[in-house]
Amino acid sequence: MASELEKIFTTSDIYALPEGTRAELIDGQIYYMAPPSRKHQAFVGELYAIIHDYIRKNHGTCKIYPSPFAVFLNKDDKTYVEPDISVICNPDKLDDKGCNGSPDWILEIVSPGSRRMDCYIKLFKYRSAGVREYWVVDPDKNRITAWDFVTDHTEEYTFQDSVAVNIYEGFFIDFSKLEL
Numbered sequence: 001m002a003s004e005l006e007k008i009f010t011t012s013d014i015y016a017l018p019e020g021t022r023a024e025l026i027d028g029q030i031y032y033m034a035p036p037s038r039k040h041q042a043f044v045g046e047l048y049a050i051i052h053d054y055i056r057k058n059h060g061t062c063k064i065y066p067s068p069f070a071v072f073l074n075k076d077d078k079t080y081v082e083p084d085i086s087v088i089c090n091p092d093k094l095d096d097k098g099c100n101g102s103p104d105w106i107l108e109i110v111s112p113g114s115r116r117m118d119c120y121i122k123l124f125k126y127r128s129a130g131v132r133e134y135w136v137v138d139p140d141k142n143r144i145t146a147w148d149f150v151t152d153h154t155e156e157y158t159f160q161d162s163v164a165v166n167i168y169e170g171f172f173i174d175f176s177k178l179e180l
Helices: 011-015 037-056 115-129
Strands: 023-026 030-032 062-066 086-088 098-100 105-109 133-138 143-148 155-160 162-164 172-174
Touching: 011 023, 011 155, 023 086, 023 115, 037 062, 037 105, 037 155, 062 115, 105 115, 115 143
Parallel strands: 105 133
Antiparallel strands: 023 030, 062 086, 086 105, 133 143, 143 155, 162 172
16 A cells, blocks of 8 residues: 555545645645745736736737636646646636646746745646746745746846746836836
8 A cells, every 4th residue: 555655646636625725736746835925915916917907908818817726737637736827828728627738828926935846846847738938936036037938948037127928929027117
C-alpha cells in the first residue's frame, strides 16, 4: 500500500477538501495555499480592472477571470490550478467548472509562500501546457517578469515601467500608475 506521500491525488480530491481550503493540484500532488494578503488582492484588483477595461473598450472577445477560478491545464485529472488572473481567448475552453486547457495569458502575484511555486513549478507547467504569456508580479522585489512563450522571450521590469502585453498589440500596463 502506498504511503500518503506517494499517493497521486486527482481533482476529485481537490473538490473533496473542506469548504474554504485553498489548494492546487500539480502532477497529482496537492499544494496548499495560504489566504492572500491585502496587498496581493490590491494588485489582483487593479490588474483585473485594467485588463477588463482594455478588453471591453476594444470590443475584445477574450474573457478575464480572477482567482479563485479553476484551470484544468492538462487533459487528465492530475492538474488543477487557480491563477491569480487568467485571460482566455478561446470560448471553447470555458465551461461552468472553469477553463479546460491553457489560458492565453496568466498573471500570478507572488506571495512569500508562493515564490517557488510561481517562479518554478508553475512556470514549467504553464509553458508546457501552451500558455502564450505568463507574468509574475513580485511586490516584495518591485519586479515584473514577463515570459512570452510564443517567441521564447523573457523580460524583467520594475514598478516604474510600462509593460507590453504581447497577446494584444499596442496594450501596455503602466505599473507606476497602479493605485494600491
